[in-house]
Amino acid sequence: MFARLGVAVAALVALTPATKPSAPPVLTIVATDFAFTVPGGANATVPAGPVTLRLVNHGKEIHMMGVVSLGTTTVSEFFDKLSHGGFVGTEVGGVNGVAPGDSATSTVILEPGNAAVVCYVVSADGKLHALKGMFAPFHVQAVAGPLAAEPHTAFDVALNDYRITMPNNMHAGPHVFRVENDGKVTHDLMLFRLSPGADTTDAMAWHDKPAIGSTRAHPLGGIVGEEHGLYSFFDADLTPGDYMVLCWMPDVKTGVPHFYGHHMWLKFHVAA
Numbered sequence: 001m002f003a004r005l006g007v008a009v010a011a012l013v014a015l016t017p018a019t020k021p022s023a024p025p026v027l028t029i030v031a032t033d034f035a036f037t038v039p040g041g042a043n044a045t046v047p048a049g050p051v052t053l054r055l056v057n058h059g060k061e062i063h064m065m066g067v068v069s070l071g072t073t074t075v076s077e078f079f080d081k082l083s084h085g086g087f088v089g090t091e092v093g094g095v096n097g098v099a100p101g102d103s104a105t106s107t108v109i110l111e112p113g114n115a116a117v118v119c120y121v122v123s124a125d126g127k128l129h130a131l132k133g134m135f136a137p138f139h140v141q142a143v144a145g146p147l148a149a150e151p152h153t154a155f156d157v158a159l160n161d162y163r164i165t166m167p168n169n170m171h172a173g174p175h176v177f178r179v180e181n182d183g184k185v186t187h188d189l190m191l192f193r194l195s196p197g198a199d200t201t202d203a204m205a206w207h208d209k210p211a212i213g214s215t216r217a218h219p220l221g222g223i224v225g226e227e228h229g230l231y232s233f234f235d236a237d238l239t240p241g242d243y244m245v246l247c248w249m250p251d252v253k254t255g256v257p258h259f260y261g262h263h264m265w266l267k268f269h270v271a272a
């Protein structure tokens, strides 16, 4: 009796090691004009909890990668809605604008179920990249043990309707930002490095040609739309200079991006 109990306790101890949570798994996705290559293809699966997404842009246009959590909704239902101008699912963030030849990283918190990555950049012909093929499904699997640890963050960014709040004592170096949406509507955050002499209008020129952008405002990723109450993370290696963050989400009534219609942008300086 006691011997049997001893074996059972030993087995339990072996199954629950007292180790600290691991770093999030990293999923590297390659963007081309106009497709996403996801490791595992149609069978791509990631564990629930924090997952780090790295977007590598091998295309000639700017790309981004929004993550939509679908639960039991199928990806074909999602795509059907999207191609008719509608939307279904929960926007949980993603990697925002990445220039050709660049890469950027973001960590999102995923719930089990169906999910998809989507590029919402609009080409010069007015067509959404997603509808040209930049759309890929993946599956989020429930985890029995502890979830991966969230990234250690250097800076907190708060998004509200319609304001961005972030520290103004930024210094150069690689940083992790935690971006929380405290507003009622969905917001995103795109980061630009401004060329010397460039001003905010250079970043805002993106409104007119998002697939090409502006040579005086270089995109450095950020996070794609996240809904009320959600948070996610992005990495940025900052050199000294001037930067700008802005929210690209369209207003629910007018369709005009928040940075344009609601002045939801912020310029900041990074010291050496």
Ligand SMILES: [Cu+2]
Pocket: 162, 186, 187, 188, 247, 248, 249, 258, 259, 264
């Ligand atoms: Cu916004």
